[in-house]
Amino acid sequence: MVKICCIGAGYVGGPTMAVIALKCPDIEVVVVDIFEPRIIAWNSDHLPIYEPGLDDVVKQCRGKNLFFSKDVEKHVAEADIVFVSVNTPTKTQGLGAGKAADLTYWESAARMIADVSKTDKIVVEKSTVPVKTAEAIEKILTHNSKGINFQILSNPEFLAEGTAIKDLFNPDRVLIGGRETPEGQKAIHALKDVYAHWVPVERIICTNLWSAELSKLAANAFLAQRISSVNAMSALCEATGADVSQVSHAIGKDTRIGSKFLNASVGFGGSCFQKDILNLVYICECNGLPEVASYWKQVIQVNEYQKTRFVNRVVSSMFNTISGKKIAILGFAFKKDTGDTRETPAIGVCRGLLGDKAMLSIYDPQVSQEQIQRDLSMQKSELDRPPHLQPASPTAIKQVRCVWDAYEAAKGAHGICILTEWDEFKTLDYQKIYDDMQKPAFVFDGRNVVDADKLRQIGFIVYTIGKPLDSWLKDMPAVA
Numbered sequence: 440m441v442k443i444c445c446i447g448a449g450y451v452g453g454p455t456m457a458v459i460a461l462k463c464p465d466i467e468v469v470v471v472d473i474f475e476p477r478i479i480a481w482n483s484d485h486l487p488i489y490e491p492g493l494d495d496v497v498k499q500c501r502g503k504n505l506f507f508s509k510d511v512e513k514h515v516a517e518a519d520i521v522f523v524s525v526n527t528p529t530k531t532q533g534l535g536a537g538k539a540a541d542l543t544y545w546e547s548a549a550r551m552i553a554d555v556s557k558t559d560k561i562v563v564e565k566s567t568v569p570v571k572t573a574e575a576i577e578k579i580l581t582h583n584s585k586g587i588n589f590q591i592l593s594n595p596e597f598l599a600e601g602t603a604i605k606d607l608f609n610p611d612r613v614l615i616g617g618r619e620t621p622e623g624q625k626a627i628h629a630l631k632d633v634y635a636h637w638v639p640v641e642r643i644i645c646t647n648l649w650s651a652e653l654s655k656l657a658a659n660a661f662l663a664q665r666i667s668s669v670n671a672m673s674a675l676c677e678a679t680g681a682d683v684s685q686v687s688h689a690i691g692k693d694t695r696i697g698s699k700f701l702n703a704s705v706g707f708g709g710s711c712f713q714k715d716i717l718n719l720v721y722i723c724e725c726n727g728l729p730e731v732a733s734y735w736k737q738v739i740q741v742n743e744y745q746k747t748r749f750v751n752r753v754v755s756s757m758f759n760t761i762s763g764k765k766i767a768i769l770g771f772a773f774k775k776d777t778g779d780t781r782e783t784p785a786i787g788v789c790r791g792l793l794g795d796k797a798m799l800s801i802y803d804p805q806v807s808q809e810q811i812q813r814d815l816s817m818q819k820s821e822l823d824r825p826p827h828l829q830p831a832s833p834t835a836i837k838q839v840r841c842v843w844d845a846y847e848a849a850k851g852a853h854g855i856c857i858l859t860e861w862d863e864f865k866t867l868d869y870q871k872i873y874d875d876m877q878k879p880a881f882v883f884d885g886r887n888v889v890d891a892d893k894l895r896q897i898g899f900i901v902y903t904i905g906k907p908l909d910s911w912l913k914d915m916p917a918v919a
């Protein structure tokens with residue numbers, strides 16, 4: 440029986456390994472992590488992450504051929520294939536701070552693999568890493584190997600949070616990069632055999648190491664660029680009376696463009712897009728390509744602009760002051776169907792509103808009060824650390840209250856900001872909400888969720904990103 444060990448039981452390690460275990464009953468899969476509470480949660484009825492369908496997959500194979508353990512060294516030593524799926528956040532200090540990937544966790548995992556290994560192993564980069572990382576890892580492993588043979592493969596993960604299980608069951612492609620030597624090719628085949636249990640072979644792409652590493656950064660840069668492109672258009676739509684949904688629909692019909700990922704919003708979030716683009720920018724700069732670097736940097740700048748623009752719109756619409764006013768925030772996760780708040784645009788928007796002294800009442804169906812308070816009070820450099828290195832509970836911000844119901848959030852509020860596209864926000868009883876709010880009552884829809892015309896009939900003043908402004912908003916001073 441082949442034995443797989445995955446280092447890192449996070450959003451990628453957990454679901455990916457659960458699906459491998461489900462689809463490959465002949466393989467034993469152990470997911471290990473140094474953060475014990477996560478392992479305890481993976482072994483309980485309350486998994487540490489929310490993903491539709493994940494509970495079911497874990498229940499089917501946990502205890503059979505899927506195990507979660509904190510005994511990192513033992514399981515790495517016993518494995519034939521070791522996936523490394525640890526965090527690779529942006530460096531916060533020293534050379535490349537604010538851009539380069541911090542490979543501290545990766546390097547310590549690699550050194551540990553070298554230390555404990557007694558048999559040959561295939562080491563798989565699952566984390567998103569800068570191009571050429573495999574070379575560094577190879578050096579660490581071979582210089583500490585005591586004669587053991589390690590083959591390094593790059594197998595970046597393309598799943599999207601919120602649809603991780605669906606994506607893993609039916610991936611558009613699986614990418615495996617390896618050395619072009621006979622040993623490298625043999626390792627590629629071994630990993631290909633694992634995926635071939637359920638992925639059609641024509642969807643398994645094999646490349647050299649550097650193409651695989653760079654493809655992951657490139658894919659995220661292209662995806663984020665589409666969002667920033669449509670968001671940039673949304674600002675122009677508001678200025679001209681065009682409707683961004685109609686523009687998206689019209690351009691998406693061009694088969695060269697395609698219709699996906701063309702929804703205007705308050706901005707992209709998630710742990711990957713920003714950090715991977717910053718990483719790409721840094722790599723371009725290090726390779727003497729400043730023009731290419733500044734091209735990609737602009738994708739992040741437009742994303743920041745979109746959040747600022749949204750906050751400015753809220754403040755300017757409400758007579759240029761929100762001081763002491765209650766504002767309901769519906770949705771805090773970076774997208775629907777996940778509880779993940781890393782880099783969520785809600786953090787930037789809420790901080791902007793708090794800066795203007797608003798009182799926030801926040802509701803998200805999957806994000807805890809503790810998480811929201813952490814996100815709003817902690818520095819980004821602290822939030823980027825793996826869970827076991829994050830500070831204990833921060834001091835709660837008094838202007839922020841978290842509630843477990845959208846109606847409670849909106850009660851007595853002057854305005855509502857919709858920041859995550861949870862389905863339940865489409866079907867709320869907006870008449871009831873309106874009746875319980877201060878007047879004039881505002882809805883600022885950052886995700887194009889509500890039926891603006893219906894809400895206007897109720898009496899709301901409605902702002903939807905990229906849509907023609909109603910007369911109230913038109914009369915307010917222009918926002919930057």
Ligand code: NAI
Nearest residue numbers: 447448449450451472473474525526527544566567596825
């Ligand atoms: P995560 O933060 O959820 O999980 C990483 C886990 O690794 C943590 O639980 C941490 O305790 C553990 N860890 C760190 N150092 C360790 C060590 N030396 N030994 C054992 N465990 C250790 O991170 P996530 O979201 O799973 O991301 C992992 C990698 O996958 C990152 O490089 C990310 O860019 C990439 N990725 C993430 C995607 C996502 O949607 N979250 C999608 C595709 C790639």
